[in-house]
Amino acid sequence: MSEFNVDKALEELSSYLRGSQLLREEVDRYSYSYDSSGIELVPDAVARPRNVEDVSIILEIANKYGVPVTPRGSGTSLVGGPLPVKGGIVLDMQVMNRVIEKDEDAGLVRVEAGVRVREVNGLFKDMFLPINPDGIGLSTVGGLIAENSASPLSAKYGPMGAHVMGLEVVLPDGRVVSLEQPGPPSKRNIMELILGSEGVLGVVISALLKLRYRPESRASYYMELNDVSDSLIIQDAMERAGIEVSGFEVYHNYKELMEDRDFTGVEAIGFLEISGSSECVERWSSRVNEILSEMALEHTEVEGSVTDGVWERRERIYNIAKRKKISIKVVSTLSYKHIIRDIVQEIDRISSRMKIPSVTVIDPPLGWVTAIFLYNSRDQREVERTDKAASNLIESVSSLGASIGFGTGVGIYKIDESFDEGYLSLLRTIKQSLDPNGIMNPGKLV
Amino acid sequence: MGIEFDPELSSELSACLGCGGCNIPCPIFNAEDRLESSGMRSRVKVLSMLSKGSIELTESVLRHIFTCANCGLCNNYCPVNLNPFDLVMRARSSFIDMGYVPLVTVSIRDSFRRSGSPIGDVVKGNWLPPDFQPKEGADVLLFAGCWMHRATEVALNVMKILEKISENFTTIGPNEPCSGAMLYTLGERDLANESKEKLLNMILDISPRTVVSGCPLTTRVYKDLGFIDLTSYMLNSIRSGRLKINSQKDRGLSVLPIPSCSDESSLKTLLMSLRGVKVLDPPEWLRCDCGFTLMYREERERFSNWVQRVLSVAGALGANQVVVEDVGCYTMLMDVLETKSRIKGIKIAHISSVILEFMK
Numbered sequence: 001m002s003e004f005n006v007d008k009a010l011e012e013l014s015s016y017l018r019g020s021q022l023l024r025e026e027v028d029r030y031s032y033s034y035d036s037s038g039i040e041l042v043p044d045a046v047a048r049p050r051n052v053e054d055v056s057i058i059l060e061i062a063n064k065y066g067v068p069v070t071p072r073g074s075g076t077s078l079v080g081g082p083l084p085v086k087g088g089i090v091l092d093m094q095v096m097n098r099v100i101e102k103d104e105d106a107g108l109v110r111v112e113a114g115v116r117v118r119e120v121n122g123l124f125k126d127m128f129l130p131i132n133p134d135g136i137g138l139s140t141v142g143g144l145i146a147e148n149s150a151s152p153l154s155a156k157y158g159p160m161g162a163h164v165m166g167l168e169v170v171l172p173d174g175r176v177v178s179l180e181q182p183g184p185p186s187k188r189n190i191m192e193l194i195l196g197s198e199g200v201l202g203v204v205i206s207a208l209l210k211l212r213y214r215p216e217s218r219a220s221y222y223m224e225l226n227d228v229s230d231s232l233i234i235q236d237a238m239e240r241a242g243i244e245v246s247g248f249e250v251y252h253n254y255k256e257l258m259e260d261r262d263f264t265g266v267e268a269i270g271f272l273e274i275s276g277s278s279e280c281v282e283r284w285s286s287r288v289n290e291i292l293s294e295m296a297l298e299h300t301e302v303e304g305s306v307t308d309g310v311w312e313r314r315e316r317i318y319n320i321a322k323r324k325k326i327s328i329k330v331v332s333t334l335s336y337k338h339i340i341r342d343i344v345q346e347i348d349r350i351s352s353r354m355k356i357p358s359v360t361v362i363d364p365p366l367g368w369v370t371a372i373f374l375y376n377s378r379d380q381r382e383v384e385r386t387d388k389a390a391s392n393l394i395e396s397v398s399s400l401g402a403s404i405g406f407g408t409g410v411g412i413y414k415i416d417e418s419f420d421e422g423y424l425s426l427l428r429t430i431k432q433s434l435d436p437n438g439i440m441n442p443g444k445l446v
Numbered sequence: 447m448g449i450e451f452d453p454e455l456s457s458e459l460s461a462c463l464g465c466g467g468c469n470i471p472c473p474i475f476n477a478e479d480r481l482e483s484s485g486m487r488s489r490v491k492v493l494s495m496l497s498k499g500s501i502e503l504t505e506s507v508l509r510h511i512f513t514c515a516n517c518g519l520c521n522n523y524c525p526v527n528l529n530p531f532d533l534v535m536r537a538r539s540s541f542i543d544m545g546y547v548p549l550v551t552v553s554i555r556d557s558f559r560r561s562g563s564p565i566g567d568v569v570k571g572n573w574l575p576p577d578f579q580p581k582e583g584a585d586v587l588l589f590a591g592c593w594m595h596r597a598t599e600v601a602l603n604v605m606k607i608l609e610k611i612s613e614n615f616t617t618i619g620p621n622e623p624c625s626g627a628m629l630y631t632l633g634e635r636d637l638a639n640e641s642k643e644k645l646l647n648m649i650l651d652i653s654p655r656t657v658v659s660g661c662p663l664t665t666r667v668y669k670d671l672g673f674i675d676l677t678s679y680m681l682n683s684i685r686s687g688r689l690k691i692n693s694q695k696d697r698g699l700s701v702l703p704i705p706s707c708s709d710e711s712s713l714k715t716l717l718m719s720l721r722g723v724k725v726l727d728p729p730e731w732l733r734c735d736c737g738f739t740l741m742y743r744e745e746r747e748r749f750s751n752w753v754q755r756v757l758s759v760a761g762a763l764g765a766n767q768v769v770v771e772d773v774g775c776y777t778m779l780m781d782v783l784e785t786k787s788r789i790k791g792i793k794i795a796h797i798s799s800v801i802l803e804f805m806k
């Protein structure tokens with residue numbers, strides 16, 4: 001039994017919202033019980049706001065009755081972010097998918113939270129949003145902001161936050177705040193608080209985004225590494241040579257990915273991309289070849305459509321998941337160069353101890369390491385071992401000094417005291433003062 | 447205890463990433479403001495929950511699994527190539543085999559049994575002369591499909607066009623059976639196969655070189671039959687010079703095409719081959735064919751919402767005409783609009799009437 005009265009809240013809400021905006025049928029509730037994490041949690045109801053006023057009144061009434069509200073974008077979260085841990089209302093932001101204004105000269109667009117990456121990328125011919133975490137552009141702007149998402153090109157362009165110039169947010173008590181740059185620096189600070197707050201502090205209504213020019217020229221390389229550490233040496237050499245890496249991802253335990261090839265002695269495969277003006281790319285290109293050859297690495301330059309393979313690279317992982325009829329569980333970590341090797345080894349150790357195979361994706365420029373555990377969701381024992389593997393990994397990488405949840409968020413895995421007591425208590429204080437009744441996405445992050 | 451699908455189907459269901467790619471082209475998901483429960487991801491996920499036993503099978507869950515636009519567009523959008531529509535069709539047929547027939551499909555089954563057509567009672571071939579007999583050995587055979595038998599005006603247009611293209615042309619007439627494609631998508635494989643066999647035998651008797659299908663769902667679901675869509679046939683005929691098109695007229699048409707749900711729809715190309723027609727780009731979800739029949743018959747309000755959304759897209763894009771490829775879609779749409787005149791300045795037409803206007 002829930003300790004809040006959802007019926008009363010919905011009854012009151014029904015005088016403000018239309019019938020199709022409040023859903024309680026079982027099929028609707030089941031349809032908002034999943035995301036891309038493999039976890040399922042069924043809400044009591046689904047609300048579908050059309051504008052800021054709707055969101056505001058939903059939060060105000062939910063707050064009055066202590067009913068949890070969990071914002072949801074496209075539901076591509078890998079960590080159960082939009083799932084209602086404590087029940088209550090799932091707030092489906094997808095109806096709010098308007099482009100409010102755009103200015104091509106300034107490269108600025110103001111969009112509602114439910115607009116998807118693929119839609120933003122269709123607005124200007126020469127400009128794009130470099131963050132595309134799921135690879136197919138389905139994630140919403142609200143979801144990207146809530147997770148402060150990152151994707152391979154974040155090496156050059158930074159995570160989502162780097163593109164956000166303004167935010168309109170509804171706080172848990174229904175108040176609407178508008179935060180925009182340029183403005184006093186303190187406004188930016190509050191904006192930073194919302195970025196990556198995983199929907200626990202408020203609901204993002206709209207955002208002002210600065211888009212980037214598509215690069216004039218790009219070149220990318222495929223390489224085979226004898227040791228994961230080689231990727232760190234390569235990254236270092238690139239930085240030393242002043243080469244701007246736009247994306248660099250290394251896959252360890254890749255053998256799972258390419259069964260048809262002999263990889264004796266190869267520990268990882270990598271994809272590296274540089275971009276910029278044609279002259280620049282041409283000059284850098286020969287230097288990249290030199291660096292890779294000096295390290296005696298097998299490598300090839302790939303171009304054209306292959307260069308577009310940010311998604312393709314990831315797709316390999318998803319394809320083996322499909323081929324082997326298995327599910328995936330993701331733990332994302334962020335750290336410094338010197339402990340990346342340790343994290344990778346830790347993932348391998350946990351993987352073999354729990355007998356759950358994994359693929360590890362390393363992003364050397366960012367210090368981003370993602371463990372992807374591959375398991376059979378129909379086998380309860382495997383499910384339990386996978387959960388154990390994930391929580392063991394979170395514990396041990398935290399003690400190594402890495403943070404978890406970069407890009408993907410931590411969602412239902414939460415952060416605990418062992419991670420960082422001081423930080424956590426500060427976060428809880430902020431949460432408590434903005435959301436004293438704890439209605440915003442409870443059971444996540446803090 | 448979960449629903450026992452065959453192990454292959456169960457494990458494919460559990461391999462769904464849950465990314466939602468299948469929702470991108472979903473006509474109903476888009477027309478209903480991206481309502482998750484209207485999209486394909488929800489169907490695959492709900493099936494996977496049923497198979498794991500985390501939810502119970504109820505009539506409304508069953509209805510959910512069976513009620514979609516049956517467009518199959520989602521098959522092209524799955525990053526791990528699960529073919530979500532095919533998965534759902536397989537699940538539907540497992541339900542039927544297990545004896546779980548959803549109430550929502552009962553009237554379609556009944557009318558199919560009663561009159562051999564899933565679209566309701568229909569008198570077939572009433573656009574043909576009373577003494578009509580199919581011409582054995584004809585070069586070209588028109589398989590009209592159930593909806594064309596109802597849309598007499600479209601049938602007459604199509605006859606005129608096909609007669610122009612081929613002198614040696616025929617159709618099956620009043621005894622034409624349904625191909626069963628609609629029933630096939632609803633998991634009724636036995637009923638569907640029976641009807642398909644009947645049709646194939648009739649075609650065999652006539653032995654045409656080419657079968658032109660007025661029902662795009664048939665060519666889409668039964669690719670192996672080698673039928674050619676009416677639209678592609680008209681396009682090929684224009685290209686080969688067998689169908690002459692008037693190139694003088696510029697009517698200032700700004701056309702929003704509604705292609706059928708087939709990957710190979712040539713509606714856009716066909717329209718672009720007409721001089722003076724500005725062809726607008728429909729959003730990826732704006733497709734429709736006979737697969738919408740269940741929605742039209744059993745969930746009229748949702749179908750009407752889809753129609754309204756189509757009109758608002760047409761208005762927003764500045765179209766003065768909407769041209770529909772599939773005769774079933776055209777008929778259902780017109781029926782909902784209840785008027786054949788212009789709606790808010792936008793004329794709705796079936797492709798056959800457009801071609802007829804342009805024919806020399």
Ligand SMILES: Cc1cc2nc3c(=O)[nH]c(=O)nc-3n(C[C@H](O)[C@H](O)[C@H](O)COP(=O)(O)OP(=O)(O)OC[C@H]3O[C@@H](n4cnc5c(N)ncnc54)[C@H](O)[C@@H]3O)c2cc1C
Pocket residue numbers: 035036070071072073074075076077078080081082093113133134135138139140141142143144145146147148149150151152198199200202203204205318406407408409441463464465
């Ligand atoms: C195949 C695949 C690969 C992926 N790879 C990556 C990756 O490399 N990097 C990465 O960062 N992510 C990755 N993800 C995860 C996911 O794409 C991102 O987390 C994305 O930002 C989620 O967007 P969404 O719209 O789907 O949000 P949802 O999944 O619906 O929600 C995510 C979180 O945002 C909150 N939220 C959503 N909308 C709002 C709003 N308007 N206001 C406040 N809070 C809101 C939710 O409460 C939830 O906590 C991947 C996902 C998939 C399926």
